[in-house]
Amino acid sequence: MSRDDNPTACVLLIGNELLSGKTQDANLKFIGGELAKLGIRLEEARVIRDDMDAIVAHVNECRAKYTYVFTTGGIGPTHDDITAEAIAKAFDVDLVVDPEAVVRLKHGGRELNEARLKMARVPAGAELIDNPISAAPGFRIENVFVLAGIPPIAHAMFAAAEPMLRRGRTIHARGVDVFLREGDFALDLERIARAHPEVEIGSYPFHRDGKYGASLVVRGTDEVRVEAVLQEIIAAMTALGGAPERTRL
Amino acid sequence: MSRDDNPTACVLLIGNELLSGKTQDANLKFIGGELAKLGIRLEEARVIRDDMDAIVAHVNECRAKYTYVFTTGGIGPTHDDITAEAIAKAFDVDLVVDPEAVVRLKHGGRELNEARLKMARVPAGAELIDNPISAAPGFRIENVFVLAGIPPIAHAMFAAAEPMLRRGRTIHARGVDVFLREGDFALDLERIARAHPEVEIGSYPFHRDGKYGASLVVRGTDEVRVEAVLQEIIAAMTALGGAPERTRL
Numbered sequence: 270m271s272r273d274d275n276p277t278a279c280v281l282l283i284g285n286e287l288l289s290g291k292t293q294d295a296n297l298k299f300i301g302g303e304l305a306k307l308g309i310r311l312e313e314a315r316v317i318r319d320d321m322d323a324i325v326a327h328v329n330e331c332r333a334k335y336t337y338v339f340t341t342g343g344i345g346p347t348h349d350d351i352t353a354e355a356i357a358k359a360f361d362v363d364l365v366v367d368p369e370a371v372v373r374l375k376h377g378g379r380e381l382n383e384a385r386l387k388m389a390r391v392p393a394g395a396e397l398i399d400n401p402i403s404a405a406p407g408f409r410i411e412n413v414f415v416l417a418g419i420p421p422i423a424h425a426m427f428a429a430a431e432p433m434l435r436r437g438r439t440i441h442a443r444g445v446d447v448f449l450r451e452g453d454f455a456l457d458l459e460r461i462a463r464a465h466p467e468v469e470i471g472s473y474p475f476h477r478d479g480k481y482g483a484s485l486v487v488r489g490t491d492e493v494r495v496e497a498v499l500q501e502i503i504a505a506m507t508a509l510g511g512a513p514e515r516t517r518l
Numbered sequence: 519m520s521r522d523d524n525p526t527a528c529v530l531l532i533g534n535e536l537l538s539g540k541t542q543d544a545n546l547k548f549i550g551g552e553l554a555k556l557g558i559r560l561e562e563a564r565v566i567r568d569d570m571d572a573i574v575a576h577v578n579e580c581r582a583k584y585t586y587v588f589t590t591g592g593i594g595p596t597h598d599d600i601t602a603e604a605i606a607k608a609f610d611v612d613l614v615v616d617p618e619a620v621v622r623l624k625h626g627g628r629e630l631n632e633a634r635l636k637m638a639r640v641p642a643g644a645e646l647i648d649n650p651i652s653a654a655p656g657f658r659i660e661n662v663f664v665l666a667g668i669p670p671i672a673h674a675m676f677a678a679a680e681p682m683l684r685r686g687r688t689i690h691a692r693g694v695d696v697f698l699r700e701g702d703f704a705l706d707l708e709r710i711a712r713a714h715p716e717v718e719i720g721s722y723p724f725h726r727d728g729k730y731g732a733s734l735v736v737r738g739t740d741e742v743r744v745e746a747v748l749q750e751i752i753a754a755m756t757a758l759g760g761a762p763e764r765t766r767l
Binding site: 298299301304305312313314345419472 | 533534535536537538539540541542543546547548549550551552553554560561562563564565566567568572594595596597598628629631632633634636637668689691699700701702704705707708711712718719720721722723724725732735737767
């Protein structure tokens with residue numbers, strides 16, 4: 270896809286459990302889809318450990334490189350929740366108790382003990398991000414948005430953060446499934462891709478119900494062009510006997 | 519966890535579809551679990567676009583930093599499959615047709631046309647990695663292992679690559695579920711974690727069947743120490759009324 274002036278983003282998924290084989294991440298796909306709707310181009314994601322130096326280094330690299338950085342994970346009350354402290358360190362500011370966060374935690378219905386009070390500590394200058402599910406807030410500091418790791422809470426916090434984001438032109442996606450092997454249509458698809466640098470064309474092979482095929486997806490900010498290129502692909506695949514079926518993305 | 523001399527690794531998941539909200543990655547959790555068994559410490563993973571400059575930059579950064587790099591995705595026959603070319607560029611070697619790969623593709627049962635021949639091209643000096651499912655091989659060059667993106671093929675290729683890896687001490691994991699809120703046991707758990715820097719202790723909150731709780735996991739290379747620390751955690755959580763239940767990891 271040719272470059273546009275859409276904002277860019279990076280997601281940092283923080284948590285040893287995502288690297289040890291214990292836990293399947295369930296936040297990246299959601300955030301990626303939401304960002305596409307907002308016209309924000311997700312350039313990369315990184316899965317990193319609950320390690321102070323690693324978090325500081327990745328946050329500083331990525332916040333300089335992209336319009337927005339979203340982190341998930343590591344903002345709970347236990348000893349391995351070090352994201353807030355790491356973000357403060359990355360920005361070289363103090364970690365301070367936020368009075369509004371204390372109020373929200375008090376209303377959360379659980380005893381506000383020393384461990385829970387940790388969840389009211391944010392980097393100085395940060396703005397809270399609402400948590401409608403379990404009270405303990407996320408926060409934004411400059412272009413870095415710090416969300417919880419538990420998927421329903423991460424998704425609710427992303428929704429709460431949305432109004433803080435500058436939108437770009439929505440990235441539209443249209444797709445079709447074809448029942449051909451990639452090797453049998455690759456040259457035709459490449460010809461179409463070369464003729465239309467204004468869109469991005471992806472081919473994702475699958476094996477479903479005993480049949481081989483591929484999902485072909487066209488993405489771009491100009492919805493009319495996206496649809497026109499998809500029609501061209503459908504015509505080419507029909508000519509090859511691929512029995513294309515439109516898909517909902 | 520205290521540092522050991524285990525080999526380290528990074529996984530690069532390559533594909534726009536993983537960042538657009540279209541596709542849920544299904545390779546990282548598998549590879550992370552297998553590496554732990556082999557005693558190879560997965561330090562980080564990155565999800566990156568099918569973009570030549572991005573792949574080259576990430577591969578070169580990560581292969582210098584870690585013992586091993588594993589990539590998934592982008593080695594098919596279509597125009598958006600650019601991983602092999604990018605790896606050749608990263609190593610500054612030519613992309614060459616591998617005669618053995620040609621033989622395997624010929625035996626794959628499909629016409630070996632120009633598009634499929636692309637899958638026989640590997641960086642000069644690379645060693646093939648078997649693909650028992652669909653013939654087109656992956657490859658290894660120095661410490662970089664290039665696997666397919668389709669999960670069953672990626673997993674089979676990882677198994678084929680295993681004998682090429684230097685093993686470390688197996689990272690053992692033992693876990694217990696407790697039916698307490700993290701804020702109610704965080705200080706006790708932290709005390710145990712501080713007393714045992716030789717293991718890594720993680721707390722992963724959950725909400726299941728209407729009950730809140732957390733999975734507590736102990737990881738380390740010394741199986742006896744891991745089990746002893748878990749027993750200490752179980753005792754502490756029992757004292758708090760957490761009704762601990764051992765879990766299989």
